[in-house]
Amino acid sequence: MLHVRDEADLARAEQTIRRSSYKDTDNTLARFNRRISVPISVALIRTPLTANQFSVALVAIGFYSAWLFSLGHYWPGVLGGFLSLAASVLDGCDGEIARLKYQESALGCWIETFGDYSYYLAIFVGLTIGAVRQTQWAIFYWLGGTALAGMVLTFGLLIYLRSRITAGRPDKLHAIARDRFKAEQTWWSRIIWRISFVATRSAMPYGIFALSLVNLLPLVIVLAAIGSNTYWISLVLKLR
Numbered sequence: 737m738l739h740v741r742d743e744a745d746l747a748r749a750e751q752t753i754r755r756s757s758y759k760d761t762d763n764t765l766a767r768f769n770r771r772i773s774v775p776i777s778v779a780l781i782r783t784p785l786t787a788n789q790f791s792v793a794l795v796a797i798g799f800y801s802a803w804l805f806s807l808g809h810y811w812p813g814v815l816g817g818f819l820s821l822a823a824s825v826l827d828g829c830d831g832e833i834a835r836l837k838y839q840e841s842a843l844g845c846w847i848e849t850f851g852d853y854s855y856y857l858a859i860f861v862g863l864t865i866g867a868v869r870q871t872q873w874a875i876f877y878w879l880g881g882t883a884l885a886g887m888v889l890t891f892g893l894l895i896y897l898r899s900r901i902t903a904g905r906p907d908k909l910h911a912i913a914r915d916r917f918k919a920e921q922t923w924w925s926r927i928i929w930r931i932s933f934v935a936t937r938s939a940m941p942y943g944i945f946a947l948s949l950v951n952l953l954p955l956v957i958v959l960a961a962i963g964s965n966t967y968w969i970s971l972v973l974k975l976r
Contacts, residue, residue, distance in 0.1 A: 766938040769825045770832075777832035787834035791851045794830070797823040798855035802862030808869025810951055817941070817948030820859060824941035827852075849898070852937050853891045859944075860884055860960060867954035876954060879961045886964025893971050931963050 780790070797819055804816030830848055864880025867873075933939055947953055 765942065766828070766936070769938055770828050772825050773828040774832060776826065777829045777836060780829065780833055781836045785833070787830040790826075790830040790833060791848050794823050794827060795851045795854055798851075799858050802858035805859065805862035805953065806865040806869075808866040813866065813948045813951070813953050814945075816862070817945035817953075821941040821945045823855070824937055827937050849895075855937070856887055856891075857884065860887065860957070863944075863953060863956055867957050871954055876957055879957045883957055883960035883964050886961065886966075886968055890964055890968040890971065893968055897971075931967050935963060935967065 801816040801820040801823065804812040804819070807813070830851075860880060860883055864876055864883070867876040867880070934943065944953070944956055947955055
């Protein structure tokens with residue numbers, strides 16, 4: 737509980753409320769993103785906008801980015817990369833709005849999870865089509881299919897684990913997985929945990945945007961085909 741008696745207390749209270757929007761599981765890039773998203777969320781709490789409505793808007797931006805990627809041209813790819821990155825930075829706003837408005841719920845967490853998963857699937861479908869159009873190599877259909885299969889298996893496992901081992905707190909899964917992977921300090925565990933960091937909603941769009949600038953978006957499909965399947969297999973072994 738915060739007691740506000742004067743202007744100095746008000747400033748300290750606002751800083752405390754802002755810090756409460758951060759998560760213990762936030763990685764370095766996620767914390768950097770929150771420096772941008774928190775002021776936006778603070779401004780939005782004065783509006784009727786709800787966290788769930790904001791999540792839906794982010795899904796729409798993600799699908800538009802996917803369509804731009806599917807065109808297979810340089811400038812649409814750069815714009816898609818930029819919008820994808822912008823959606824990543826703003827991705828924290830829905831959770832922050834929920835916490836700042838005291839609207840947190842398991843339903844909201846599931847809606848955000850669905851938004852994240854649909855974002856990944858849409859983006860990689862768009863990137864796969866765009867890679868084929870850009871290179872004229874049909875093999876990218878196979879690579880894209882392999883990447884999507886790995887993602888679907890990963891998402892299925894994560895949904896199962898959220899309902900199975902988080903005791904009704906689906907937001908705690910990341911912390912549980914982090915503790916499992918870091919408990920055994922082997923080179924393989926460290927590599928897999930790094931892969932999971934690179935594939936997060938906070939980190940991956942930076943890489944996609946960088947590759948779009950140098951016209952190497954098809955490389956994303958190759959890396960995703962390897963990384964997604966490596967990750968779900970490791971997830972089974974670590975959290976069995």
